[in-house]
Amino acid sequence: MSINIRELTDASAVLKAIAKHDEVGRQAFHDRYDSGETDQHYLQHGDRLYSAKAIAGAAYDFQPPPTNTPETDSSNVESHADAALRSLGFTVLSGRPTTIDGERNWRQAIWKHLSACRDVDGLVTPDDVRSVRAYGGQQGIWVDKARTKHVHPHGLGVGLKHTGTDYPDEVNDEGALYHYPTTDRRGQDEAEVEATKTAAKVKLPVFMISEQGNRRSVRLAWVTGWEDRSKLFFVTFGPEAPTRLLDKDRSDEQPFELEGSRRRRRTGTVTTRPDQARFKLEVFQRYGPVCPLSDIAVPEMIEAAHLRPDADNGTSDARNGLPLNAALHRAFDAHLFVIQPDTREILVRPQGPSLAQLGIVKTHLDGLENYPHRDALAWRYEKWLEKNKLASAKA
Template structure:
């Protein structure tokens, strides 16, 4: 009983079919094999545990002997081991331990193809399907599999980001997610995970964003588009096309200012899609910091990115068309209860109240290091005057 006696491609095909019909976890459990940690048989857009498939295929070809137990043969590339035997029959065997960025990118896209092929009718996969190919591997939010990826970068490279939706449900959208840095008692581990995620962005390697649906998982191919350390946020973009630029610092002054233009749309006539909103929030935080300049609140979870020319009015997602505001003041601002005079840079309340003090404006004058664009401030103030029924330039009551 030797693995080199496996010569039937048909027997391998039968083992692959059994794996697909029972699922990888049940297949491995039945024949007492563990999950692959390095080598995978690639066939029809799907990945399989190379050693387990070979051992079971041996039993299909040599029925009198039965499946070859895992401790009777070796995996890997050595002569007489699994990989040369499978390749001799025309099967592709892939090494997941990449030795270059290009090879790692190709491996992750192969993993993505496998996950797509194994989706059910609802677009979900089992937890084992995700773990069996190394897209995720622990109980923490960020999985960076340092033992496998440190050959590409000594810090390791993030592979999977788990989003439970419990703590920050509003940050997950159709086009991407604002992913919060981990905060646990293991600060060293937290920092390592953050650094590994930044490495994925710098090397333009995709990651897998995973959300739980009971016992099943939704997996999205994604790219880390940028981050903001003061607010502890990553901007993660869904899709198969990598970002053209990493947003690792404030770049708001690098392009000409545009007051108008966004990708807002309606789906099914009712649901509003705002694909630029997450990026807008990150860039507003990068430009101004995650602190409301009018109230002084500096808790990132309580601060939002407010448009000056609103998204619904065709306002752009340029950070200079925005300001960080705490959630309550953002609502008041959008309700036109106050505005900011572009000449004095001072907040003014709507005549008849409520007053600035009642709304929680403790610091009426903007004293930011970087200010919004004057065109945006002027548009908003003019619109506010129009909505409050006054002429341009009239004094407002504070």
């Protein structure tokens, strides 16, 4: 039937259309009442978002027929739908804002919508995510440049997809380390990274999408920092933007405290450290993602080791840390070697293993742009003497 959407005059018909949408599902509803997926405007009802054009078209069918046969008006249907819905007291939002504030408000509206779409397990469908363009790619970073170029000419990062199989240990309830995309589309990868940094600089949230079988977990996330040499973003979850960006090493800007500030949480038999991701990023920012003792420079093989461990109330300050390859991190925690705090010489136990057996190729911790704090090195050195019963022998 030909319709003139400007003839929509019944608010109750709009509510019936919304109820029908919720009953049959978005796809079936759009197959019946909408053509195409070009929506730019959304009716906001409660916390849910609906295609303004599709709802208006359905509502026209639900209201009593007009007394006069309306003339067909196919021009600019979407704008007419917006006007008709607003005249009936409904809220219509633009899905293509042109300002940073508008984009921020739109993303908060998306978050409310996705939260309202969750099932009993807290998950949503892929269609829920794509219908509001919180994510639209296959993997990695979603910029949605066709939409976000209206806010910034190079686009803005919108979504980060985490498959759950790559680097699963780098995600917890508070945040994540998210690896830059590295594909054969180098120019596009770089553009996606820059668009994500730009979103962070203007305090826009992004959506962290995790696959859970055929469902999706969505978290409101903030890109809080990054480290280009290791190709890592630090992402935090929550309603508020970070107070400052961790975009470079700032560890020397504050007085050093050896104790405190580490948080641990126990769930069953597992103890987690929610700020471990941040600590790793800041260690990499201070020293680089290179093991200074073995010269291994593969970021995926490098861990952030504590001098005074968090279990001993060690601080999360990067000056209490050092990047070590995974094997040397284990050896360090087992007190098989230590760093002398004054000379920064690498020492091993009299009974071995030797430096060569450990895979240590540097006999001194030298040549670094930055060093750990002496207090942290001294604490570890005294612990090493104690564990290896060398303090009394030396006396």
